[in-house]
Amino acid sequence: MAERNFPEGLLNAPVDKRYNYFKEYPLSHPKFNQAFRDLMTMINISQQDDSVILVYGPTRVGKTFLSKRVLEAINKKYSEEMKIDRCLIPAVRVEAVSPESGNFDWQHFYISALQELSEELIDHKVDPLNQRNQKYINIRSVLESRKTGALNRALENALRYRKTKVLLIDEAHHMAKRKRGIQLSNQMDVLKSLANKTGVPIVLFGTYELQPFKDQSDQLISRGMHKHLSRYRYDIEEEKRNFVLCLLSFQKLLPLKKEPNLIEHYEYFYTRTLGCIGQLKNFFNRTFRSKLEENPNIETLVIEDFYRFAFTTDQINKLIEQIKIGENREKQEISEDVILRRLMIIEDNYIDEDGSEDQAIIIDETKSNVGTEHINKDQIESKPTKEKELPDSKNGKASRGSQSKKSKPFEQKPKRNSTDVPEEFKVKNEL
Template structure:
C-alpha cells in the first residue's frame, strides 16, 4: 500500500489555479519594492505552501556561496500553544545559518532574548543578502498571548522589511485576513494574493473534474466506481480544494485497507468525511471570499462617497459620508420668544 500512497501524495495533476497563483506570486515578488508585505491567502489545504516555494525558486533560481536569497520558516505555536515572536526570530536565524544561533551552535535558544535575537537577525539578513522572508502558517500570528499582540506581531514583521530591505511574504489561511486589516499603516505596505478554490461555474467544474480524472487513473476502483461518477459528492466534501481531494483519497484508501477490501468504493469515502469538518472549512472560506472584494469600478451605480451599513435585522442601508465640519441639512426648530416681565 505504501507505493500507492506515495503515488497519490506525489501525483502531478494539471491544476490551473496552482499555476495561476505561482505566476501571480512571481509577478508580485518581482515588482515589490523593498519593505513590501505580501500575503498569500486561501482555503486550507489548497496548496499555498507548495506554491510559494515554487514561486521563490522561480524568482531566485541560483545561489552562490554564503548568499541566501530567500528563507522560509513555519510560524509555530511554541509558547504554551501561543505564538512567540522570539522563537520565530530564532528560527529565521537558524534558516540563515547564523553561527551563534543555528542548530549547531550549542547555545540554548531559551536563554536568548528577543531583542538580541532581533538585532542579530537584521545583521544576518543583510550579510546573507536575503531579499525574501517567507512566513508560512502565518495565521498563527493571530494567536498571541497579550492583548493587541496580533497587530504588534504584524507590525514587527513589516518593520523587519523596512530595516533590512527584504520583502516579507505571509502565507496562511483566510483567517490571516482578520489581522491584516487592523492597521492603516500596515495596509499601506500590504499586497494580497488569493489562491482560490474551484467555483461552481461550468468552466470551473470542468477544470475540477479533470483533476478527479487524473486521480481516477491511479486508484484501484471497484467496477462502476470512480471520483468522476461521484463528482458532486467529492466537490461538496472538498469545497473545490484540490489538496482536500488528496487527503480524502488517502483517508478512503486507509478505510479500504482496514476493512480488508482490495477495491475502492463510494462507501469508503462516505465513512471518513464528516459534516462538521466541512462546516468549519466552509465558514472560513465564506469569510475570506466575502472579505476579498475588489474596489468597484466607476459607473457601477455606487456613489463613491457613500458607505453601506447593516442594522440589527441585517437590512442594508446607505449613509453619505460628509466632509469634516458639515452636517445634513435640517430645519431648525422654532421656539417661542422668551417674554421678559
C-alpha cells in the same frame, strides 16, 4: 487501455513507493497556476520596496503547496549563483506554529528561521560562527540565551549574510493570535520592521484570518500586494468543471491496476471538500494509504473506500461558515473599490445614457456567496447517486451565457476521449 499518469513499472513496486509517488506528485491546475504567477510577480516587485505580501484562502485550498513551489522556483532561479556563493540562500520557508499559551511565540519563530538559514551552511562546510565576519552574530550563544530581542537581531543579520531574496511564512494566521491588550498592528509591525531593516520581502500564507492584516496602515501592507487563493465554486460552471478535472487527474494518478471510476461521484467529493484541491488531495492520500495497508495487491478503489475519511457534518458546516465570512469580506472590498470609482465619476458629473446618475453597488452580506448551503446529516450519511451527465474532460470550457439563462452543467462537447486530462491539469516544470 486509457492513458494513466504513472510509470507502468510502478504497479509492481513496494507499497511505500506507490503511495509516495501519488502523495508527492505536484498536480497543476488553473487556480494554482494563476496564483503562482501572480505571487512571483508580486515578489519581484516587492524586492524593490521591502513589502509584506499576504496570501490567504480557505483551509487546505493549497497554500502550503504554493509556498513550497515558490521556494523551489526562487532557489532554482539562483542555482548558478549558489554554486559560486556558498553563503547564498535565496529563499527561506518557515512555519508559524500555533501557540500553546494563546499568544504567538516569537522566540520559537526566530529559532526556526535561524535553523533554516544555518542548515545549508553545514552542507557547504561554511562555519556560521566564524567571528572574522563581524556582521554575523554567534547563533549558538543567541539560541542558548532565548532572548527575543537578541533572536530578532540574529535573524536580521542572518538574512543579510545569506543574501536572502524572500522570506516565506506558512500558517501565518497563527501570528494573529495574541493576548488581550496586544494590538494586531503590533504583530505586523515586527514583520514590517524586519523587512525594512533587511531589505527582504516577506510573504505570509494563511487562512482568512489574515484578512484583517490588510486593514493595518498603508505603510504596512501595500495596495494590491495580497492574493486570494480561492476554492473552486460549485455555482460557477467553469470552476465546477475544473474541479471535476482535478478529480479525474487524481484518479489517473493512482498506481492501481484498474483505474477507479470516481468522477461520476463528483458531487460527493465536492460536498466533502467544498472545492478545495488541497483537501481533495488529502482525502485521496488517506484513503489510498489505508487501502494499501489492508491489501497491498488491491486492484482499484471504489467510492465506499472514501467514506471512512470524509469530514463530518459539523466539520463541513464549520468550514462553510469560515468560507462565507472570508468570501463575503473579499467581495465587499472589491465592491468598495467599485464605489470609489463610481464616486469619482459622479463628481465629474457623469450621466448615464438614460439621464440618471450612476449608482454605487452595495453588497448584501446576509446572502451566501459560498455556492453551497449547510449540509444536512442525512446528506452526509447517504450514499452518493450517480450523475447522468459527466463533463467532457478533454478541454472545452463551460459555456458562458447570461446569468438569467440556465445552462446544463457539463454539456457534452463534440466527441473526444472522456478520460483525457487537459494539459493545464498536468504537472509542469516551468509555469
